[in-house]
Amino acid sequence: MAVSLSEFRAPKGAKEAHAASPAAYAPTISVPMQSNQNFGDGMPVNTLMTKQRREIVKEWFGEKWRDGAIGTTYKAWLYCVLSVIAVVIFYGINLWVAAVFAYLAGWFWSELLLNYAWSVEWFKGKALIETK
Amino acid sequence: MAEGQDAQVGVFGTVAEAKRPLLVMGTRYDYMMTQLPEYKKMIRFRLYALLAFLAGAWLLLIQPILSAAAFFLAAYYYQLYLLQQHRTTHSIRTVMIGH
Numbered sequence: 554m555a556v557s558l559s560e561f562r563a564p565k566g567a568k569e570a571h572a573a574s575p576a577a578y579a580p581t582i583s584v585p586m587q588s589n590q591n592f593g594d595g596m597p598v599n600t601l602m603t604k605q606r607r608e609i610v611k612e613w614f615g616e617k618w619r620d621g622a623i624g625t626t627y628k629a630w631l632y633c634v635l636s637v638i639a640v641v642i643f644y645g646i647n648l649w650v651a652a653v654f655a656y657l658a659g660w661f662w663s664e665l666l667l668n669y670a671w672s673v674e675w676f677k678g679k680a681l682i683e684t685k
Numbered sequence: 686m687a688e689g690q691d692a693q694v695g696v697f698g699t700v701a702e703a704k705r706p707l708l709v710m711g712t713r714y715d716y717m718m719t720q721l722p723e724y725k726k727m728i729r730f731r732l733y734a735l736l737a738f739l740a741g742a743w744l745l746l747i748q749p750i751l752s753a754a755a756f757f758l759a760a761y762y763y764q765l766y767l768l769q770q771h772r773t774t775h776s777i778r779t780v781m782i783g784h
Binding site: 601602603604605606607609610611613614623673676677678679680681682683684685 | 717774781
């Protein structure tokens with residue numbers, strides 16, 4: 554005999570079955586976040602790059618000048634300060650040597666500005682999704 | 686899993702039991718600022734471990750009792766260094782960033 558869901562009442566003796574482990578019976582979901590397929594021009598079909606934290610950290614906190622990461626910002630700041638100190642020390646000894654250090658101080662200050670712009674300021678407007 | 690862009694990654698989550706969001710969206714800047722202190726800690730603990738080990742080796746020659754404490758600190762900070770490594774440069778936690 555067919556009974557509609559709204560009229561259905563469980564029998565008195567009926568008990569809800571409890572799984573040994575609730576997680577074992579819970580549905581799981583798989584979300585493929587990255588496709589290996591590319592468009593004709595080589596661009597990936599999705600708009601997100603899926604990476605691991607270790608890749609991100611190594612890329613962003615690196616110390617190689619060419620990478621232009623936040624690590625080089627710290628390094629450029631240190632070298633700039635050391636260059637200014639060298640200018641002060643060599644100013645009374647040899648003006649030409651002091652001039653070289655002055656050039657280096659300006660060079661490292663510009664490196665600092667560039668790296669800060671591209672690895673800190675530019676990041677403020679870029680979206681990122683992390684897994685919890 | 687091999688590093689690189691072509692890695693096929695999926696999120697496996699038990700939806701019914703989840704009490705917190707699986708994915709959180711922010712900016713690269715926010716994420717960097719949350720990871721930067723951990724990264725700095727890693728570098729600091731590595732330095733402490735090295736200094737404590739060198740101090741222990743030096744104290745071994747002049748004051749062996751104190752070298753035991755120094756070696757203890759070296760091992761302690763080395764473990765903290767490994768912990769921070771797992772949280773930063775060895776972490777396989779998934780992150781998605783826009784192109």
